[in-house]
Amino acid sequence: MGTKLKLSGADMLMHALHDEGVELIFGYPGGAALHIYDAIFRQDKIEHILVRHEQGATHAADGYARSTGKPGVVLVTSGPGATNAITGIATAFMDSIPMVVISGQVASHLIGTDAFQETDMIGISRPVVKHSYCVFDANEIPKIVKEAFHVATSGRPGPVVIDIPKDMTAPDNLFEYEYPKKANIRSYNPPVEPDDNQIERAVTEMLNAKRPVIYAGGGAIASNAEEELFRLNEILDAPVTNTLMGLGIYPATHHRFLGMLGMHGTYQANMAMHNADLIIAIGARFDDRITNNPSKFSPGAKVIHFDVDHSSVSKIIEANIAVFGQVKNSLSAIIKLLETKLDQYNKDTLQPWHDQIKNWKSSHGLNYELYKDESDENPILPQAVVQHVYNITEGKAYVTSDVGQHQMFAAQYYHFDEPRKWINSGSMGTMGFGLPAAMGVKFAFPDEEVLCITGEGSIQMCIQELSTCLQYNLPIKIININNEALGMVKQWQDMNYGGRHSQSTYQNSLPDFVKLAESYGHVGIKVEKNSELKSALEKAFSMKDRLVFVDVYVDPAEHVYPMLIANHSLEDMWLSKDKKT
Amino acid sequence: MIKRKLTLIMENKPGALVRVVGLFHQRGYNIESLHVDPVDDFTPYKFIEEQLETKFKENEISRLTIQTLVSDSLMRQILRQLNKLIDVIAVSNEETTYLKGVLLDENLL
Ligand SMILES: Cc1ncc(C[n+]2csc(CCOP(=O)(O)OP(=O)(O)O)c2C)c(N)n1
Ligand SMILES: [Mg+2]
Numbered sequence: 001m002g003t004k005l006k007l008s009g010a011d012m013l014m015h016a017l018h019d020e021g022v023e024l025i026f027g028y029p030g031g032a033a034l035h036i037y038d039a040i041f042r043q044d045k046i047e048h049i050l051v052r053h054e055q056g057a058t059h060a061a062d063g064y065a066r067s068t069g070k071p072g073v074v075l076v077t078s079g080p081g082a083t084n085a086i087t088g089i090a091t092a093f094m095d096s097i098p099m100v101v102i103s104g105q106v107a108s109h110l111i112g113t114d115a116f117q118e119t120d121m122i123g124i125s126r127p128v129v130k131h132s133y134c135v136f137d138a139n140e141i142p143k144i145v146k147e148a149f150h151v152a153t154s155g156r157p158g159p160v161v162i163d164i165p166k167d168m169t170a171p172d173n174l175f176e177y178e179y180p181k182k183a184n185i186r187s188y189n190p191p192v193e194p195d196d197n198q199i200e201r202a203v204t205e206m207l208n209a210k211r212p213v214i215y216a217g218g219g220a221i222a223s224n225a226e227e228e229l230f231r232l233n234e235i236l237d238a239p240v241t242n243t244l245m246g247l248g249i250y251p252a253t254h255h256r257f258l259g260m261l262g263m264h265g266t267y268q269a270n271m272a273m274h275n276a277d278l279i280i281a282i283g284a285r286f287d288d289r290i291t292n293n294p295s296k297f298s299p300g301a302k303v304i305h306f307d308v309d310h311s312s313v314s315k316i317i318e319a320n321i322a323v324f325g326q327v328k329n330s331l332s333a334i335i336k337l338l339e340t341k342l343d344q345y346n347k348d349t350l351q352p353w354h355d356q357i358k359n360w361k362s363s364h365g366l367n368y369e370l371y372k373d374e375s376d377e378n379p380i381l382p383q384a385v386v387q388h389v390y391n392i393t394e395g396k397a398y399v400t401s402d403v404g405q406h407q408m409f410a411a412q413y414y415h416f417d418e419p420r421k422w423i424n425s426g427s428m429g430t431m432g433f434g435l436p437a438a439m440g441v442k443f444a445f446p447d448e449e450v451l452c453i454t455g456e457g458s459i460q461m462c463i464q465e466l467s468t469c470l471q472y473n474l475p476i477k478i479i480n481i482n483n484e485a486l487g488m489v490k491q492w493q494d495m496n497y498g499g500r501h502s503q504s505t506y507q508n509s510l511p512d513f514v515k516l517a518e519s520y521g522h523v524g525i526k527v528e529k530n531s532e533l534k535s536a537l538e539k540a541f542s543m544k545d546r547l548v549f550v551d552v553y554v555d556p557a558e559h560v561y562p563m564l565i566a567n568h569s570l571e572d573m574w575l576s577k578d579k580k581t
Numbered sequence: 582m583i584k585r586k587l588t589l590i591m592e593n594k595p596g597a598l599v600r601v602v603g604l605f606h607q608r609g610y611n612i613e614s615l616h617v618d619p620v621d622d623f624t625p626y627k628f629i630e631e632q633l634e635t636k637f638k639e640n641e642i643s644r645l646t647i648q649t650l651v652s653d654s655l656m657r658q659i660l661r662q663l664n665k666l667i668d669v670i671a672v673s674n675e676e677t678t679y680l681k682g683v684l685l686d687e688n689l690l
Contacts, residue, residue, distance in 0.1 A: 122596060127607050131667040134595065151667060186635045187592055187670045189681040310679075311661035 004176040009138035010039035010169035012177050013102070016145035018045045019179040022073050024064065024443055025049065026057035030077025031117060032104030035169035049443065049472060052464035054081050056436040058088020059462065062097050063440030066423045067398055069224060071098040071152050072440065078104045079117030082163075083124065087430060089159045090128035094427035095245060096222055098157035100148050101125075105134070107167040121163045130158030138168040142179050150183035155190025156309040157222055190308060194325035199333045201321050202304045206338065207345050209278035211353045212238040215261065218245030218426065219283020219307060220327055221419045225249070228331035229282065235338050237347040239357055241269040243284050245426040248416035253395070258357065259366070262290040264408040264560050267364035267573065267581075268357055274570040275356075276301045283307060283327045286316040287427065296569035306330045364562070364575050366412055376529045379555035382406060382481045384530075386413035386453065388537050389479055397449040398423065398441045402434035402458030404488040406481035408560040410453040432461030435478065439465060442474045449541070451477040456510055456551075457486045466520035469547050477540055478549045480513060483556045491559045495574070517549035527552045582650045584613065588690040589645040589663060590626060590671045593619060597668035601645065604666065610659055613648040620644050628689060629671055632680055642670065644690075 007015060013036060017025070025048045029037045040048050051057040054076045061072025072092075076085045082103040092099045106115040122132050131151045133144045141164075148160040206212065214236070220229060226249050233240060233256065240250045241261040250257055259266035261273055273279065279301045284290070291297045294316050305312075305319035306327045313322045323330045338345075367383065386409050389397075399414055400423040401407040407424055416422045423441060425433040438452040452459075459480055469476060486504040493501050514524030523546045527536045533552065540548040562573040565580065574580045591597050598617060605612050623630065623637045630636055651659060656674060663672045664679040671680040673690040680689075 123599070126596075126600065126603055132596070136595070185667065186633045187681065188667050189633075309665070311658060311665055315658055 004178055006174040007177045008035070008039070008169065008171045008174055009135075009141055009164070010035040010171065011042075012138070012141045012175060013145065013164070013169065014039045014043050014046065015177055016142045016179055017073065018043075020145060020149050021070075022046055025073045025075050026051055026060040026064075026440070027075030028054050028057055028077070028081060030079075030081045030104065032078035032106055032166045033075060033081070035166065035171060036075065036102070036104065036164070038171070039169070048075070049439075050468065051436065052467050053462065054084035055088050055432060056439075056462050056465045056468065058085050058099070058101065059091065059430075059433050059436035060440035060443070061099055062088060062092045062433075063400060063423050063437030064444050065092070065097050065099055065440070066437070067420050067441040068444045069420065071100055071149060074099065074101040076101070076103050077117070078106055078121070079119045082119055082121040086124060086128065087432075089125055089161070091425050091428040091430040091433060092159040093128040093130065095218060095425065096157050097159070098152040099159040100152050101159055101161045103161060103163050105163045105165040108136070108165040109167070111165065121161060125161045128159070129161050132161040132163065134163045135165065135168045138173060139175050141168070142177060146180045147183045147185055150185070151188065156219070156312075191324040192326050192329055194323045194330040194333050196333075198321055198323045199330070199337055202323055203334060203337045203341065205278055205302060205304055205321065206236060206280065206334075207341060209238075210349060211276050212236065212278040212280060212350070213258075213272050213276040214238050214240040214250075214280045214282065215243070215273065215284050216240065216246045216249050216282040217243035217284025219285070220246055220249045221283070223283060223308070223326050223328040225283070225328040225331055226419050228328055228335060231335050232331055232338070235335065235342070235345070237350060238280070239272050239354070241265070241273065243287070243290060243426070244411055244424065246284060247411060247422045248419040251417040252415035253417055260411055261570075262287075263564050264412065264562065266366060266412070267562050267575065268360040270562065270564070270570040270573060271360045272357055274298050279303045281305045281307075281319075282331070285312040288316070291316060292564045292570055292572070293567045298570065374530045374533075376531050378530060380527070380530050380533055380552060382409045382483065382554040382558055383413050385479065385481055385533065385552050385554065386410050388534055389451065389453070390414045392537055392541050393449050393451070397421070397451050398438075398445060400424065400434045400437040400441060400450070400452045402452075402454040403429045403431045404455045404458060404486065405483070405491060405558070405560050406453055406455040406458075406487070409481070414453070431458040434458060435462050435476075436465045438476045439468060439472075439474055442476055443472070449477070451479060453479045453481065455487060456480055456482040456484065456513070463516070466517065466522060466547070470521040473545075474547060475543070475545050476547050478547070479537075480549065480551045482510075482513070482551055482553050483558070484510060484553070485556055487556070488560070494559065513549055513551040517547075522547040522549055524549045524551065582652055584648055584650055585656060585674055587647045587649060587659070587663070588673050588688070589647070589669055590620070590629065590642055590690060591645060591666075592668040592670065593641055593643045594668055598645070600666050600668060601647075601663065604662055605647075605649070608659075608662060610655065611650050613650060615645070615647050617643055617645045629680060632683065633670070
């Protein structure tokens with residue numbers, strides 16, 4: 001038997017992260033984390049990415065996690081470092097993204113004394129983490145790391161914080177290091193395999209439905225269930241809609257795809273949900289942006305709800321059949337049973353339903369003619385920008401986004417055929433997410449096209465990361481849909497507040513984004529005319545090894561439609577400024 | 582709204598109680614009263630030990646009782662949310678017990 005390695009707490013942490021398979025850490029140093037930073041310096045297995053703001057570190061780790069499915073890892077110091085990370089932790093929490101955040105803490109004997117840069121990170125982060133650990137005994141670092149990754153990545157994923165007082169990582173205290181093979185948490189046991197009885201009931205409903213809709217969300221992506229979903233619908237041939245978080249889990253170019261549903265969902269998706277007789281909810285949680293008024297939601301539908309999280313089922317909309325388990329496993333079980341009953345199913349019975357949907361689609365579908373208007377009398381339309389980007393990148397890029405109108409245009413007009421390619425802050429709606437998230441994606445996929453569709457408001461919330469992009473040579477493409485306003489806020493003010501634009505415009509105070517990009521060492525391109533749009537975008541995407549910031553001035557008056565009318569059903573939508581259903 | 586009693590068996594770990602209390606606040610559930618004790622007699626919880634294939638040791642778990650005013654429809658949601666907390670081993674109301682992934686049809690705590 002060889003003798004065990006003796007290491008300091010900081011070195012154990014690095015060894016544990018390496019043994020866990022971590023390749024990248026996004027972080028920012030400071031006093032309480034300096035022992036750890038020294039351990040980082042003395043190893044060469046894990047790369048540390050120095051961001052420019054801790055919020056950027058969390059979003060970058062988040063983008064890495066969403067695009068790869070692997071947990072993102074963040075390292076910050078105590079006090080302000082920890083609090084700066086909170087927005088990104090909350091963003092990951094609300095979208096169920098696996099992340100492990102390591103925060104330095106003041107030395108154990110100083111805890112509770114209002115020491116320099118002391119903050120109760122466990123307390124501050126508690127409502128926005130799946131779980132958290134404070135290290136009280138350095139011996140436990142390997143076990144805690146193992147558990148943290150297990151909790152973050154299993155069941156319904158989420159962020160886990162490990163708070164480490166400085167003395168736990170001191171260089172002089174050595175411990176025998178061994179990384180546990182398995183996390184063993186007796187009080188944690190998320191469901192994996194579904195209950196046979198529920199599978200049988202679900203299949204019976206599926207076989208008998210006349211107007212079924214598959215409604216799949218981020219949980220289906222988290223569970224890597226794209227093949228199962230596709231196979232399920234080869235059998236059922238039902239219309240499919242995705243939530244904002246679920247885009248890509250079913251190919252957007254498939255003829256059964258209805259588009260996104262909800263607040264800014266397509267007319268046909270919302271109409272189909274409202275008029276369905278069976279809703280097959282897969283890793284989706286009936287968020288208020290989906291249901292509109294729950295009491296008016298889809299009055300004639302039975303609901304089968306597949307989810308790994310008990311508390312997500314029958315929270316907003318009562319499920320008739322609940323199937324708990326990893327949705328990948330649950331769908332496999334459904335498919336297996338369905339395949340024995342194919343003789344009981346006739347796809348043709350859905351034909352009237354498909355005809356109805358086709359009608360809806362042709363009466364109020366999204367407008368794909370917009371980008372054909374290249375005359376310079378008309379302002380550039382934001383939708384046209386996204387359509388050009390979609391065409392130039394052949395729909396294959398990783399697209400991150402921020403929050404606002406540009407985000408909704410991106411979701412509506414960039415059609416994702418694969419999961420994990422659409423990266424946006426769905427539930428938190430965190431402005432500032434897009435650029436750092438794109439960095440995380442680019443680190444994971446250096447050879448893929450990664451672009452960020454943003455707005456002039458959002459991009460300024462984490463603009464400092466342009467500096468990180470230069471340091472690590474990240475040739476991201478930033479498409480700034482510049483409407484010179486907090487457009488989504490302004491749209492609500494137009495619709496609900498008599499057009500009173502309270503604090504949603506900037507009075508000519510925007511920076512020159514071209515010069516700004518250049519001063520960060522990147523390329524900037526400004527576009528103001530329809531006739532220049534396509535060629536400017538093509539030029540940007542042709543510069544493979546440079547970060548290009550394309551600042552596109554668009555029509556500031558444009559609104560996002562369709563838009564659900566608040567407190568009504570999914571059938572009640574604004575279709576344009578002067579037309580509703 | 583009816584007054585209901587919830588019983589929890591949870592790991593006696595730092596911060597575990599705060600997570601329970603915090604959850605009530607965060608989700609807008611109210612707490613009428615709350616009581617915590619360390620558990621030293623494990624005989625009533627043999628079924629948990631069997632189900633989780635574990636052996637409780639001294640000072641390892643505590644028992645928490647909470648009185649809360651809730652509607653019926655919220656009750657199940659509260660149980661499920663509590664059950665989701667990593668440090669909570671089991672939670673019950675008058676009719677049901679959630680023992681991690683398992684739902685049992687009576688109050689066993
Ligand atoms: C951090 C943060 N603060 C405030 C908001 C509220 N908010 C939602 S959209 C929006 C406007 C965003 O403006 P911009 O990035 O220019 O996008 P646009 O709607 O103009 O496309 C605001 C302020 C938010 N989502 N996030
Ligand atoms: Mg804007």
